[in-house]
Amino acid sequence: MSEQTIEIPRRESSILRAFKSLALLRESAVGMVGLAIILFWVLVAIFADLLAPFPPNATIMPLVMPGTEAPDGGMFLLGTDHIGRDILSRIMHGARQVLIYGPLATVCAYSVGIPMGLAAGYVGGLTDEILSFMANVILSFPVLVLYVIIIATIGASAVNIVIAVTFASAPGIMRIVRGLVLDLRSREYVFAAQTRGEPPWRIMAVEILPNARGPLIVDACLRLGYVIITIGVLGFLGLGLPPPDPDWGGMINETRQMAMAFPHMALFPCLAISSLVLGFNLLADGLREVSLRD
C-alpha cells in the first residue's frame, strides 16, 4: 500500500466568495446603474446631518420656490413646503427613514417566511397543508387592503408598519421558499446528510437554505422595492410614520392639494421614492441576468 497524499484545494472563505459573486454584477450594466442609485441614497441617508442645509423640521420661510435665497444665508435648492420647511433637507432625512424601516421590515418578513417555507417544504404532510392554507388565506387578500386594515386598527407607528409588512409578506416568501425546497430536497447532498443522521433542522439550515439563496436574493431586492412603495403608500394615505419627522409618502400627502400653485412640493419627494425603487428593481434585474448566465 503506497502512501499517497491528495492535494485538497483550500476552500475560499465565504466573504471572498461573496465578493467574487458581487463582482459578476459588473457584467450587467442595468444592475450597476441600480446599485449606483441605491448607494447614492444610502450615502445621503448616512450623511443626512452633514449634507442637509437646514434642520428637517425647522419652519423657516413658507411657500418658497426652488432656488430662492434663505433669509440668513444659504439657499432653498428645492424650495420649501407650506409651513416653511426646506424640502431638500426633508428628502435627505426622509431617505434615512425609508432605508431603516424598509430593510428592517423586509428582514423581519424573511425571518418569519423562511422557517415557515422550510418547514412546509421539507417536513411536508399536515404541516405543509396547514401552513399553505394559512398562506393562501392571507394572499387571497389584496395586500394594500391588508395593510390599511391592520394599520388603521393597531395604529400608525414605525413598529406597526414593520409588523404589518411582516404579516403581509411572509406568506409570499414562504411560498417561494417552499417551492425551492421541494426542488432541492431530492438532491444527493440532502440524501447524504440524511444518511449521516443529521437532524432535520440542520439539513434545512445548512444543506438546503444556502443552495436556495440565488432566487431568494433576487426576490429580496424586488420585495424591498415593493416594501418601500408600501411605506410610501401608507404615508400617502395618512397611515405612515407619525409627523413631524419627514417621510416621503407623508410629504406628498401633505402638499398635493397645493400642487396647482407649488408643484415642486410634491414633485421632488415623488422623484426621490421612484428613483430609489427603480434602483432596487434594476439591481434585481441585473442579479437575475447574471445568475442566469452561469
Added chain:
Amino acid sequence: MMIFVLRRCGTMVLTMLVVSLLLFLLLEISPGNVATKVLGPYSSEEQRNLWLEAHGYFDPIYERYFRWLGNFVIGDFGNSIRFKVPVGEVLWPRLANTGILALATLGVVVPVSLILGVLAGMREGSTLDRTISVSSIVTTSVPEFASAVLLSAVFVFLLDLLPGTSGMSEGFDLKQLILPVMVLAVYDFGYVTRMTRASMAEVMLTHYIRTAMLKGLPYKTVIMRHALRNALITPFTVIMLQINWLLSGVIVVEYYFAYKGFGALLLEASLNSDIFVIEACAMVAVFVAVATQTIADVGYTYLNPRIRFS
C-alpha cells in the same frame, strides 16, 4: 374539471370564514374607538357605553360573529356605522364604479402590454427589446401615488387638458376617468409586458420555431401562426392574477382622485372601524381573488393542449 371548480368553491368558502373571523378578532382589539369615532372626541364615557350597548358591542364576540354570519348568508350585510345605511346600499354602486375603472384599465393594459411584450420577445437583445424592457422597469418603479402627482402636474396644471378630480358629481364623465386609468395602466403594464416578453423569448428558442424558419416560411407567418399561440398562455394567467393587484392599486388612485369606488370605501371604512363595511368588502376581495385564480387555472388547462389531452 367540475370537481376542481367545486373544490375551489369549497376553499373559497373556508377562506371567507377564516378571513371574516380574523377581521372580527382584529377589530375587537379596539372596540372603544368605534364609539369615539362615531360620537366624536368630546362624547362622555357614559354616552359611548350607551352607544356600544345599543349596537350590541357588549355581547360576547362569538355571539356577535355568528349573528353577523347568519345575516350575511341570507344577504343582510348589516348597517354601516359611518354612512348609517345598510351596507349593500353603499357597497354595490361603489363596486360598479370600480368595475368600470378596472375594465377600462384592463382595456388599455392588455393590448398595450401584449403587443409590446411580443415585439420585445420576438428579437431578444435587440434595441427595441432593450428599450421596452428598461422602460417597463422604469414605469413599474413609479408608485401609483407618485405617477398620479406627476401625471396630474402635466395634464391638469401644465396643459389644463383634464380635470384633476374624478368625483363624477354630475353624472358619469369620461374625461374624469382618463387620469385614474392612465395612472393604473402605467403602473400595471410593465409587469405584464415583462412576463409576455419572457414567454415569447422562450418560445422563440424552441425547435418548432426553428423548423418553421428553416422551412422558409415568412417571418410574419412564423410569429402569427406558430409562436403567438404558445407564447400567450402565460400572459393570460398573469393578467387574471393582475386583477387582484388592481384591487390594491385602486385604493390609492380612488383616494387621490376622489373617485367614489370600492377602494375609497374600504379605506374610509378601515379608518372608521366600520366593521360591517370592512367585512363585506373583505368578502368581495376574497371572492375576486379566488374567482380570478380559478379562471386562470381553468383557462390555463384549456389553452394548453399538452395538459388538456393528457
